[in-house]
């Protein structure tokens with residue numbers, strides 16, 4: 501999914517957990533920043549493409565991105581650290597162990613990881629063969645064939661627009677029901 505959708509889902513996740521202001525911000529950041537390494541790699545290859553070829557070359561950039569996305573690389577580690585459910589589970593455990601006695605820090609970090617988890621679930625169901633590694637760091641290959649691909653033409657606007665409207669509707673509905 502695209503970053504705005506992840507932001508909305510992170511926000512709704514925060515509200516479902518009943519997070520306060522600081523935790524909500526952490527949760528939305530966790531939902532949005534999981535793709536940061538991917539974006540940085542794309543910008544680097546985009547600049548490299550213009551430097552070498554003087555124009556945009558989609559095939560050239562895709563080949564470079566696939567090379568570090570699917571193979572052992574810094575991107576595989578950085579990307580799946582906050583995409584793999586197993587890795588997020590490990591990080592949550594580390595956070596619980598290391599932040600004993602620092603409950604404010606622990607709450608913020610766990611809220612950030614809750615946002616990362618919402619991002620992971622969305623990516624798992626919206627990628628067909630190029631989603632998160634499900635068991636990383638235990639396994640370097642297993643990915644789920646999602647329900648649909650958000651790369652499909654027309655899908656981003658159609659599905660993501662509907663998703664954003666539904667989630668906001670759900671959130672507003674839950675607020676009204678509580679009043």
Ligand SMILES: [Zn+2]
Nearest residue numbers: 534535619623
């Ligand atoms: Zn992602």
